[in-house]
Amino acid sequence: MESDDAGLRHSDADTPERVRRQLSRLVGMTAGQLRKAAGAALAEVGAHKDHFVVLASLAEFGPASQSRLSDRTRVYRSDLVAVLNDLEAAGHIQRAPDPEDKRRNVITVTAKGRCRLGELDEVLAGVNEHVMAPLDPAERDTLFALLARVNAHLADG
Amino acid sequence: MESDDAGLRHSDADTPERVRRQLSRLVGMTAGQLRKAAGAALAEVGAHKDHFVVLASLAEFGPASQSRLSDRTRVYRSDLVAVLNDLEAAGHIQRAPDPEDKRRNVITVTAKGRCRLGELDEVLAGVNEHVMAPLDPAERDTLFALLARVNAHLADG
DNA sequence: GCAGCGGCGTTAGTGTCCCTAACGATACGG
DNA sequence: CCGTATCGTTAGGGACACTAACGCCGCTGC
Known part of the structure; x- marks a missing residue:
């Protein structure tokens, strides 16, 4: 196993490194999928x-x-x-x-x-549960906290 | 100090708690701001x-x-x-x-x-630096890693 | 009073993403 | 050959974020 940085090697093998470094890309892709998931679940109940x-x-x-x-x-x-x-x-x-x-x-x-x-x-709680399934409670909190900090920082820049 | 969960109390005072809990909202807002930032910087060089x-x-x-x-x-x-x-x-x-x-x-x-x-x-490196300014290197890595895990999980769901 | 400015709800329209549909041209398999 | 699939290309749909303008009403000041 020559896995350098273990968990940090994220996603796509044929995505250029320069692109993979862009936070906007990763956040954007995730946002798209979350929007789809939440949108679909909500659409199911009209x-x-x-x-x-x-x-x-x-x-x-x-x-x-x-x-x-x-x-x-x-x-x-x-x-x-x-x-x-x-x-x-x-x-x-x-x-x-x-x-x-x-x-x-x-x-x-x-x-x-x-x-x-x-x-x-309830519908959205289900979506959240599904979406954050791979993260344990502490990780979910840190994810929220980190995003919130970036978000707050950009909000008054 | 009745500050429960210190750093976790993120953002907007008049955003309902139910809404604040939605990861899709936080990620979506962040994605929007990142897209704007990167888009504007790139647009400046055409x-x-x-x-x-x-x-x-x-x-x-x-x-x-x-x-x-x-x-x-x-x-x-x-x-x-x-x-x-x-x-x-x-x-x-x-x-x-x-x-x-x-x-x-x-x-x-x-x-x-x-x-x-x-x-x-270079332009985008500048944007990334600005955007992730409030995070130290370790936090940046964890943010990437957490997002990547959520992202990967949704990609084959 | 009443004239003017500004906020209210509403309609319409813009621009950007992400994504699908169809078309002419070319390759390929029977 | 004939049918099917893939290539680049054009056109368009739908969701979302955002702006512009309009008619209506309140408010302030003359």
Whole structure:
């Protein structure tokens, strides 16, 4: 076994070394696969990533206008409209005009919506479990922590 | 100090916990920022991610047909055409008909192309340095290793 | 009052990736 | 030869991130 650096020899034999060194490549590939996995799992129950994020934000932080929801979820106001249309049609949220400011809508989770959130949460928990299967709990934590640091560092660069 | 798990409390105060737990979210956000950073740096010298990947593959593994190049670089054959058009117009590669099979082209790096590759490599080294600035060498290695394991695991799932 | 600025929800459109479909040309196997 | 498969190429679809503009309303100041 001339395996130098054991676990560090990652992936593809016919990917050039210069390319393999690029963090953006590795993260990008992983992101793509994670997006696919989560997207497919959510699609199976007729949902979308943004549906989950919006429901979670409403459930954890309470009702909000669409604008504030957009800020909290990082779903663009333009895209949020369609998401809320879906959720409203399914009875998961309620869109009511704000009596204090007629420009705004007040978005509220319904009981059905909280139930839906629980469902989506379970689906995604399954995905996470599958995705992080090869990592033990400590490794999962370090992965999160390292990514978070890189992420935070880039967020204010 | 009620700081539980110290370094693990990552990022956004108004992101719901359920969402924060999703690896796909964290990886996705990071991927987006890395893509932006690398894309912008390459754009400043008039290049594209795929230009780099193609040049690197040719330089490391030698000439190839477009089809094999596509396999090696994971750039789709359809998209590869435009990339090779660019590189050929700039004199970085040579597109010659394969005498052994008139369907194929043989793609070869020129000297100018190797020089260009060096330039792009430096640009990206700078990006990597900037991006991974908050991590020490050991942490960078573990980040790569962990991502590679997740990635490899998803690749054959 | 009312005029102007700015935030609200909404519609439409842009650009970039990743990916598929089909086509003419060429190779290859029966 | 005839059918099938592969090559480079063109065109387009679909998801995602993002911008522009519009009509509506609130707010401030004159």
